[in-house]
Amino acid sequence: MNRPSWRRLLATVAPGAFWLVVFSLLPTLLILYASFLQRGPHGWLSGPLTLVNYARFFGISSSGFDPLYLNILGRSFLLGIVTTVAVVLLGYPFAFFIARSRHKNLLLLLVVLPFWTNFLIRVYAWIVIFQRRGVLNALLTYLHLPTLHLYPSWTAVYVGTIYTYLPFLILPLYASVEKVDWTLLEAAYDLGAGRVRGFWHAIFPQTLPGLVAGVLLVFIPALGTFVISDLLGAGKAILIGNVIQQQFGGSRDWAFGSAAAFVLMALVLLGLWLYARRAGESGMGELL
Amino acid sequence: MEQRRLFKGKRTRTPVGDAIVRLSGVSKRYAGGTLALNDVSLEVRAGEFFSLLGPSGCGKTTLLRILAGFEEPDSGRVEIAGVDARGLPPYRRPVNMVFQNYALFPHMNVCANVAFGLRMKRVPEDELRQRVAWALELVDIEQLAQRRPHELSGGQRQRVALARALVNEPEVLLLDEPLGALDYKLRKQLQVELMNLQEELGITFVYVTHDQEEALVMSDRIAVMRAGRIEQLDFPEAIYERPATAFVAQFLGTSNLIRAAYAGERLLQTPLGKLRVARPVKTGERYLISIRPEKIRLSREPIHRENTVRVRVDDIIYTGAENQYLLEAAGTELVAYTLNSDIQEPGFEEFDYDEYVYAHLPAENLVVIDEPA
Numbered sequence: 258m259n260r261p262s263w264r265r266l267l268a269t270v271a272p273g274a275f276w277l278v279v280f281s282l283l284p285t286l287l288i289l290y291a292s293f294l295q296r297g298p299h300g301w302l303s304g305p306l307t308l309v310n311y312a313r314f315f316g317i318s319s320s321g322f323d324p325l326y327l328n329i330l331g332r333s334f335l336l337g338i339v340t341t342v343a344v345v346l347l348g349y350p351f352a353f354f355i356a357r358s359r360h361k362n363l364l365l366l367l368v369v370l371p372f373w374t375n376f377l378i379r380v381y382a383w384i385v386i387f388q389r390r391g392v393l394n395a396l397l398t399y400l401h402l403p404t405l406h407l408y409p410s411w412t413a414v415y416v417g418t419i420y421t422y423l424p425f426l427i428l429p430l431y432a433s434v435e436k437v438d439w440t441l442l443e444a445a446y447d448l449g450a451g452r453v454r455g456f457w458h459a460i461f462p463q464t465l466p467g468l469v470a471g472v473l474l475v476f477i478p479a480l481g482t483f484v485i486s487d488l489l490g491a492g493k494a495i496l497i498g499n500v501i502q503q504q505f506g507g508s509r510d511w512a513f514g515s516a517a518a519f520v521l522m523a524l525v526l527l528g529l530w531l532y533a534r535r536a537g538e539s540g541m542g543e544l545l
Numbered sequence: 546m547e548q549r550r551l552f553k554g555k556r557t558r559t560p561v562g563d564a565i566v567r568l569s570g571v572s573k574r575y576a577g578g579t580l581a582l583n584d585v586s587l588e589v590r591a592g593e594f595f596s597l598l599g600p601s602g603c604g605k606t607t608l609l610r611i612l613a614g615f616e617e618p619d620s621g622r623v624e625i626a627g628v629d630a631r632g633l634p635p636y637r638r639p640v641n642m643v644f645q646n647y648a649l650f651p652h653m654n655v656c657a658n659v660a661f662g663l664r665m666k667r668v669p670e671d672e673l674r675q676r677v678a679w680a681l682e683l684v685d686i687e688q689l690a691q692r693r694p695h696e697l698s699g700g701q702r703q704r705v706a707l708a709r710a711l712v713n714e715p716e717v718l719l720l721d722e723p724l725g726a727l728d729y730k731l732r733k734q735l736q737v738e739l740m741n742l743q744e745e746l747g748i749t750f751v752y753v754t755h756d757q758e759e760a761l762v763m764s765d766r767i768a769v770m771r772a773g774r775i776e777q778l779d780f781p782e783a784i785y786e787r788p789a790t791a792f793v794a795q796f797l798g799t800s801n802l803i804r805a806a807y808a809g810e811r812l813l814q815t816p817l818g819k820l821r822v823a824r825p826v827k828t829g830e831r832y833l834i835s836i837r838p839e840k841i842r843l844s845r846e847p848i849h850r851e852n853t854v855r856v857r858v859d860d861i862i863y864t865g866a867e868n869q870y871l872l873e874a875a876g877t878e879l880v881a882y883t884l885n886s887d888i889q890e891p892g893f894e895e896f897d898y899d900e901y902v903y904a905h906l907p908a909e910n911l912v913v914i915d916e917p918a
Contacts, residue, residue: 438648440644440646440648441648441650443613443615443635443642443644443648444642444644444648444649444650445650445661445665446614446615446634446635446636447613447614447635447636447640447641447642447710448636448641448661448662448665448709448710448713449636449662449665449666449713450636450661450665451634451636454665455636458650458661459650462650462651462652463651463652
């Protein structure tokens with residue numbers, strides 16, 4: 258490569274590279290480093306390097322195996338998976354409904370509208386709905402049905418998480434659905450496919466980039482959520498996000514928090530890597 | 546050249562020449578209120594290359610989509626290979642379509658695209674592989690089997706679309722302006738290939754086009770459509786030589802249209818004077834006379850025959866192979882083409898601007914159209 262094109266490369270790549278290095282790579286490395294340190298006497302990080310944080314996370318200690326944190330991690334994955342599945346089941350048909358509707362813009366506006374209200378307020382609104390003398394129970398009483406005690410509960414956490422992340426699936430998926438070439442469906446029909454196979458072979462693959470993007474945008478944040486579980490679980494629904502938040506906050510054990518965060522990140526990256534390997538190069542393109 | 550045959554060696558079930566597609570009184574109105582098809586009846590014969598020709602919006606694509614099963618007619622009867630097609634979904638019809646923009650599946654390679662129809666019909670893997678290989682060879686793209694559609698040129702995509710349809714061995718192949726997106730040279734080449742394929746395989750082609758030259762070159766028969774109706778259905782030569790309406794005369798090639806009224810049994814009064822015509826005309830009726838530009842004989846010397854008018858050369862357009870003369874006589878404009886340096890035409894002449902010459906309009910080349918002017 259000759260000089261001018263080197264310069265051009267530098268000019269185009271440098272700002273982004275600088276940003277990524279300073280705000281993404283360096284902090285990640287710092288957390289990785291911190292996860293091998295220990296909590297000092299005044300809550301500061303101190304040496305020497307050790308593996309105790311990871312041992313504690315995986316429940317390995319001299320007094321035996323304690324899966325406390327692994328259970329919490331499992332709960333978080335369950336929440337992430339259930340949320341993602343629910344959001345796909347709700348959002349996939351809805352994205353088609355928007356794309357084929359005459360009132361596209363209005364419907365899109367309605368999808369985005371919740372973002373105009375602060376996230377915390379929207380979660381508090383679910384408390385208002387779910388609490389003992391809340392909106393839902395008022396309605397049930399009016400209908401002469403038994404009342405429900407949904408706040409605080411895991412049900413409330415699940416509903417709140419699904420509600421919060423639904424738009425994050427719909428928006429990228431809609432972008433794909435809107436571009437769908439419907440003549441491919443006609444081609445599939447023409448070649449002998451019925452409705453189900455026609456959709457599966459001609460339409461579904463076209464929506465895959467949007468679906469993958471949406472699933473990642475939902476699954477990863479849902480996995481690490483702590484605000485929703487904190488509020489709708491009233492401090493009793495503990496997820497991995499809550500653990501990490503506590504370590505960096507109240508417990509002031511940054512070393513252990515770093516280790517927990519790093520395990521979570523490693524698992525997510527491992528999942529992405531496995532997916533990309535299975536989907537091959539095209540899958541990699543969809544991820545990026 | 547090696548004779549190519551259908552994979553199974555079978556021809557269509559309908560004997561060649563019998564009607565394989567029958568439409569009677571088919572009408573279709575779209576939600577917006579436009580009448581796309583207005584009481585169309587026609588028959589396509591087995592084994593023929595049948596073209597639907599017309600300007601955009603004439604209903605030709607709607608007609609094709611009704612045959613494919615993508616649209617249902619509001620009224621009328623559609624019969625394909627002896628079966629009433631009413632309510633028959635596209636996947637149960639013995640037809641396949643080559644789409645205007647090919648509609649290849651972008652996430653599948655060429656091989657999978659071509660195999661798709663057979664997969665849907667659950668053809669055994671062995672036969673499937675052989676038939677796909679046959680189809681790829683048929684359109685000469687064996688070497689592209691592993692490519693994705695986005696890695697192909699327009700002409701190559703066209704071939705894939707063709708192979709994907711033909712591999713199913715349809716009774717009728719529907720083609721929706723398949724060459725529309727290609728450049729002129731490639732179009733010419735693919736026209737010939739399509740004609741050869743059609744002839745060798747003996748599959749009935751229903752071909753939609755707005756290109757009159759394409760239709761004339763390729764078709765066994767042409768239906769010229771306009772505003773949801775068939776204006777004329779005939780052999781290409783008949784449509785060109787004996788247009789039934791002014792629209793057909795002008796849509797296919799160029800035509801001089803002259804207003805005319807009864808002046809005798811085979812005589813019409815026109816702005817150019819009285820012209821003798823080949824068929825009897827009725828008193829009181831109004832007519833249009835159509836004559837093709839290349840059928841007008843020009844001469845500097847007086848021609849002492851009937852139907853000769855003295856005209857002024859208004860403009861000359863040189864197009865290479867032809868000279869096109871814009872002529873003017875008694876306020877009427879005529880267009881006449883003469884071949885350049887015509888060695889087969891004794892007494893060939895070239896004329897100058899504003900020169901007065903004689904134009905002979907032979908009675909046998911005057912087409913009388915019953916139409917109020």
